[in-house]
Amino acid sequence: MEGPQEELGRGIAAVLRIGTVVAVVAIAGGLVIASVAGGPGPGPSALTELLRLGGGDAFIGAGMLALTLTPPAALVVAAFALRRAGERSRAVTAVAVFMLLIASLVAAALIGAAS
DSSP, X not given: XXXXXXXXXXXXHHHHHHHHXXXXXXXXXXXXXXHXXXXXXXXXXXXXXXXXXXHHHHHHHHHHHHHHHHHHHHHHHHHHHHHHTTOHHHHXXXXXXXXXXXXXXXXXXXXXXXX
């Protein structure tokens, strides 16, 4: 029988593994598409701009978005697993860290949009 710590570790590892693979495949696919299509890329761009452009740039943007959202997803898995295991204080800590991470992502998006 699997204990709570093993369940937590397996859940977090699965989320990190899947998020990383999705991001790498999307970015690599975008680079291949952009290389085949030729022409200069957009240069340094906001994530929303990459997604809006379509083609290889959109794949690269989607990969970056997946890479950005992987750690918050792992925190959600951790919070649920900890709560299920009866570790209420640790679950609350995971939720607090999740909220801080999301707040920093929102702040970065707002600052990026303003500039």
